[in-house]
Structure formats: C-alpha cells, structure tokens
Amino acid sequence: MSLPDGAEVDLGPLGRARVVRLLGQGGQGFVHEVVLGSGEALALKWYRPQSASAGQFHEMQRLVELGSPHPRFLWPIAMARVEGQPSFGYVMRLRDPRYLELSYLLADTDREGRPLSVSFDATIGICRQLASSFLRLHARGMCYRDISFGNVFFDPRTGDVLICDNDNVGVDDGTSRVLGTPLFMAPEVVRDLSLQTLPGTDTDRHSLAVLLFYTLFLGHPFEGARTGGGLRDEGWMLEHFGTEPVFCLHPDREDNRPSSVVQQYWDLYPRFLQDLFVQAFVAGAERPGRRVTEGQWIKAVDRLRDGMVRCRGCATTCFWDVAEPQRVCRACGRPLQPAYLLQVGRRTVAVNPLATLRTDHLASGVDESSVVGRVRAHPQAEGRWGLHNVSARPWEATYAEGQRVRLEPDRTMEIVDGVRVGVDGAVVTAVRTGAV
Template identity: 40%
Template sequence: MNQLLTLGTTLQSQSPGPAIAVERFLGSGGQGEVYAVSVHGQPMALKWFFPHYLRQDPRLRERLERAVQSGPPSDRFLWPLELVEADGVPGFGYLMPLREERFRGMVDLVTRRVTPSLWVLATIGFELAHSYLQLHARGLCYRDISFGNVFFDPATGETRICDNDNVDIDGQAGAIGGTPRFMAPELVRGEATPSTATDLFSLAVLLFYLLMNHHPLEGRQEAALHCFDLPAMTRLYGTHPVFIFDPADESNRPLPGYHDNALAFWPIYPQFLRDLFTRAFTDGIRDPDHGRVRESEWRAALVRLRDAIFPCSHCGAENFYDGRRLQGAGAGVCWSCGQGLRLPPRIRIGGPRPAAGGGMATVVLNHNTRLFPHHVDPERAFDFQDPVAAVVQHPQDPRIWGLRNLGTEPWVATTAAGAVHPVPPGRSITLAEGTRIHFGACEGTIRLAHG
C-alpha cells in the first residue's frame, strides 16, 4: 500500500517543466516507492524515497544530479531524467522511463515462471555485459548488480537496468555496498569499497545464474550448513569461497539432489564459456585487480555462444557447436533426448576482429540464421542492427540451402573446385563444402562436414 504520494495529485519537476500526474502505485522496496505517472500524456515512472533512507544516504541527491546531467550510457538503462519535489511531502524523487510490461525479472527466470530459449539467454547476457561496459567506460560503477535490478524480454533478450540511483564514481565510498550472494568476496570481508572490479564479480555471478540457474559458490559446503546465518554466509561468500567446478579444488562440488541445475547445465555449454567462468571464480577470487573477466570478454563470448546454437533434428532442443570437443569425431549426442546430433552447415569467418575477441569466428547456419555487420566487418563489431546475409531455402528444391546477400555491396564466391561467382545484393550462393565467400573486409568458408 502506497503511503508517500496520493494518487491523482500533480507534482512539479525540479527544473521548470510540465506537470507530473501521479496515476498508480507500482511497488515499494527498501529505498522508496515507485509510481506510474503521466508527463504531457507520456507514461513514465517516478521513484520517491523514504525520509529515513535519505538520512542513510546523504550523497544520493548529488549522485542523481550528476546522473541527470550526464544522461544514460545507453537506452538499456532506466536512467534518472529529472528530480521531483512536492509541496507538503518530505523528501524528493526522480523521473525515469517506465518499464514496459513485456519485461520480466530475473526471479521469474530462476523460478521457471518464464523459460526463454538458450538463444535468448545468450542475448540477455550479451546485452548486460555490453551495458555495464558502457557504464564502466564513464568511470562509474553500478555497486549493486543483482537479480532485483535487471529485467528482460523473454521473447527477444532485450534488457533494462533499473535502480540507477545506485550508480556512483568508481571506488567512491557510499551507502550502497551490494546485495548478499552477489557481492565480491573482498566486499563481504569488509576489505574494499564498491568499484568496477567488484561489479565484474557481481556480473559473473549474475551471468552464471542466467545460464546455469545456480550460484557459482554453492556446493557441498553450502549443503553442509545447518544454519544459514551471517557467519556462515561470510565464510561461504567471503573468507573461504570455492568455485563449485574449480579444477584444482573439489571440496565444494555440487551434490545430486541439492544442486541439480548446476550438474545438468554445466556440461551443456562449450568449453570456451566454461573456461571463462572457471577463471572468473578462481583467478577472479584470488586476484580481484587482474584476475576477473572483463565485460568485453563476456560480450565476445556470449555472441560466440549465440552463434554456436543449433537444434537437435530429433527433439528440437537447442545444442551448442563446440569445435574443441568434437575434434573431427562427430557431432555428439543431444543433451535433451540422447540421440545423435547432425550438424547443420557452418561458416568460418576470418580476419582481424580485436573488438569481437579476435581470430576466426564460426557461425552455425540454421534455417533462420542471419549474419550482421558484426560478423563480416571488423570495423563494426557488435553491430546487430541490420542483417547483411540470411540463410534461405531454394524455391524449387527444398533440399538446397543458400546464403542470400541482404547488403548493398556484391560478394565474390569461390567454390571448392575454383569456380568464381559474383553474388550481387538480393542473390544467393548455395551452401556447399569448401565454398569461400569474400564479403569485402572478411572471407568466410562454408563447412558441411563434422569438425
């Protein structure tokens, strides 16, 4: 029940501007209450702080004024737009964009109220890593990366990050220290203040939850606890944290019947992703300054993960192409139905790609795969706005598949036999083993065989 603002009243922003009509109560938390409001007929959200919280966080107004002046790092942040005060109402609040109803919270994911596809999960992870990279590039840290601050569209993976009144200058002491179970070990031990380095640990925990539906430090040690009190949590997450899949320490392995999500999901993912998680929760625990996985590394890995997805031809479950595992020996079996997998065509695209992780990129060519500037132009890494190629089926022979040029520049294709074919915009080239496609800045090779 709301208690700070009266529905139907009109407020005024701090700077001269339009009237703000308070329409409905959305919810409350430890800091204040959130309302749906109308500004010139446009729906927005208004967060109003409890008076007692303002006393606990004396630098809040300073942070919000700086945020309003600087603007958001991207449209993924529900960023403070204006400060708001009201006659007769103590304290203040701020306007921000209203989160659309299509977005769901991370709690909905871990409780299985929504079950997005693996492609969507990879997209959520990519968007989060990309967004926090943009924030950190401004010399800011979020301070409280956790379930409660992230929302996503379960159909597309598009994300929104809220509660941006937490954001502060990197390393600045303040009232916000983080959320238990997401805080870096040095924060749990009281040895540090929130920073980009602690954000990186929290981001890794969030991504592990996103993909494994489990906490990376909760294994045998957590199952042995008789009382999950503050001393127990401090030991588990602060003084003696051990990654559940630490290759050098098996003391905290997940237990069947207790930690089934971790046991089920961990083997599904490609080795390159598991290697990143292993580094995040081994080196990243021992060496916070140099051992943590950067946002740029997660961003590249999650795009690579998305490009590796292909469906099982028997049950339709999403699986991952993992060249390191296959080593030419076959496609393996489906994690869901246990039947043998049949790999669809792939394209291996080479060229200098430092922003995207470097080296060759392999994209599985499913019936609905699209290639973007990110894949074929080193100068446009992580540009997924407009597709430049699409997998298409032959109009007369459904057994034949090709890659259609959706861009504005012609390609040049060379078959394995050496025949050269121009591929102008709007035309397609058949997917055949060994065919090379020169996109301009990069060249890709079609593979149909295993390996």
C-alpha cells in the same frame, strides 16, 4: 509517505507532472506513475524522508547531468520536487510490462505462474546485453555497485534487457555507500567486517559473473554440497561467500559439487565457456584483477551463439565449437560437427538451421546486433545449404572458380566450399569440414 494521486510534481526543465497511481514501494521509497502535460507517462521514484539526504540528492542530480550510458538503463531523467514536501525524487522511463525480473528465469514461470519458454538464443542475448551494458557504464568511469536479480529485467521472447534502480550507480571513486546484495557481493566485500572495502568496477565484474552464471546454469557458483547444511545465517554467508568461497565446478576440488541441474547445463556448454567461469570464480574470487572483463564475456557469448546447432538426428539444440570438433548431441549422441563453416574474420559460424549472419560478425564493437543473413536447409536435398540475404543491400559472391554472382535482398544462394561473399565491407567465406 507516498504521494497522493493527483499531486503536482515539479520536474524542472521537463515542466510539471501529475501523479496518476502508485506502482510499488521499497525500502528507500515509492514508485508512482506520473503524466506530463504532453500526455507522456513516466515513472517517479519518491524517497522516504529518512532516505532523502542532501548527499543522495547530489548523487542523483549528478546522474541526471551525466546522462544514461545506454537506453537499456532506466536512467534518472530529471529531479522531482513537490511544494510543501521536504523529500524529493526523480523520474525515469516506465518499464514495459513485458519485461520480467530475471529471477523468473530460474523459476521458469511468468508473473501469473504460467510456464516460460526462453530459447537459448534469447538466453545468450540476455548475457550479451548485460555485458555490453556494464561495459558502457564502466567505460564512463561509473560503477553499478548492486548488480543482482532485483535490478535486471528481461523480455522472455527476445532476451532484451532493462536495468533498473540506477540510483545505485556512482562514480568509481571509492566513496560508495552501497555494499550490494547478498550472494552477489564480491568476496572481499563480504569478508570485510569493518565495511571499509567498498564496491567498484572490480566488484561489479564479480556480481556480473554471478548473474551470468545464474542465467546460463540456473544456480549460484558458490553453492553446492558444501553449502547445503547448516543455518543460512551471517556466519554461513561469511564463510561460503567471503572467507572460503569454493566454486561448485572447481577443477581441483570436488567437495562442493552443484545440483544436477547446474551440472547438466555445465556439461552442455563448450570448454571455452567453462574455462572462463573457472577464471571468474577460482582465480577471480581471490584476485580482483583476474576477473573476467565485460569484453571477454561478449566475445564468449558471441562464440557460443556461433556454435549453436540443431542436432541432425533428434533436432535437440546443442553447442559445437571449432576447438572441440568431436562434440556430440546431449540427447542422442550423434556427432554435431557441421558440413560447412562460415568464416568472418576471426569468427566461425556453424552452418545449420539456427545459424545467422549478424552485424556483430561484420564489424567489431557492435552493441545493437541485428541479423543480415540466415542459413537455410534445402527443402528437398539433405546436406545442401543456402545463405539468405535478409538485409536491405545486395551482396556479391565469388565462387572458387572465379564466377561472380550478385545476391539481391530476399534471395538465397547455395553455400559451397570456397565461395566468398562480400557483406557490408566484410568477407564471409564458406569452408567444407568433411563431416557428413
């Protein structure tokens, strides 16, 4: 049963806390808000007696000792006991109410039923933070085992992510007692009726790919015309998600084509992103070793953001790519190729009003990326562009003729062919494409 308001909880090294209110409950237990003597509020997950096994206590204690791989995980901070109670729990940071469960993205409404307005930039941010977070988790030899809508929350305005229910996490040693959530489980787990195939890093990568597909295309990768009929029972689940899963956008099969919404979003994105999802759900469906890694997803969504452009004809947000220079606007058909590109190492940024220069352009392995420069259109002269320094440091620009200019913070320089800008140890070079 849940703890009464006012109950005192022993948090070990954190001291004692008092139960303030019940926040919610689930199959395993209850979530309360508790307050420390210092006034700091935390969330307490208190297990039901049938879930409060010695094995569960040992696993949670191990997570507390290992520590969080990143603040995006609402990680167990300390174990919790109550005098006279046979059960136990753990405390974690409270989730800010601005974060919504990821399923709200598909519903396109908030908790009160009001329409959501999630930008493409925020959507890409969700994908990047998810991939980066699970990369950090896997790099520590751990796996999540139950990646799904219910465990991921996002800020609709910024795309910032929080990952909850981290008592699913375990060391990737093949001893999992968690199989996952239907529709997100890897095919090899679904089809093993003996329950001997257990989640690990490879199955996490399938679940992550499903979550990213939902986020970008608003549908499930294995649902389409082929799965539309029949009763959604265990047999349906076993066939379509275990023994015979068919990617709805399979390049060689047309018997499971998706809804019009999924198809429209598929056509919106460049070929390199499509190819990655084909790898994830065709080769990766049968061969776990072929699944797309977190690092591959990070590079892909960075490339996607670098090619995000605003159509010069109708202002629709679209995606251009250097490998597909002839891409046109999805709304009016106008060519999308920008007049200039910014090249930073192997990265190519399309110059347009949506373009930014970020810290992940300047150095590899950047997780918490921030904007250091913004592209600005000339207010009077169409076709002229500027790069605005929004960082705290000056930049040095060298023009093709050899002239050097110091660009102070909050100042703008014109983008012209061949100019090279030194930004925090990296060199940004402007290249004219010939497009008008």
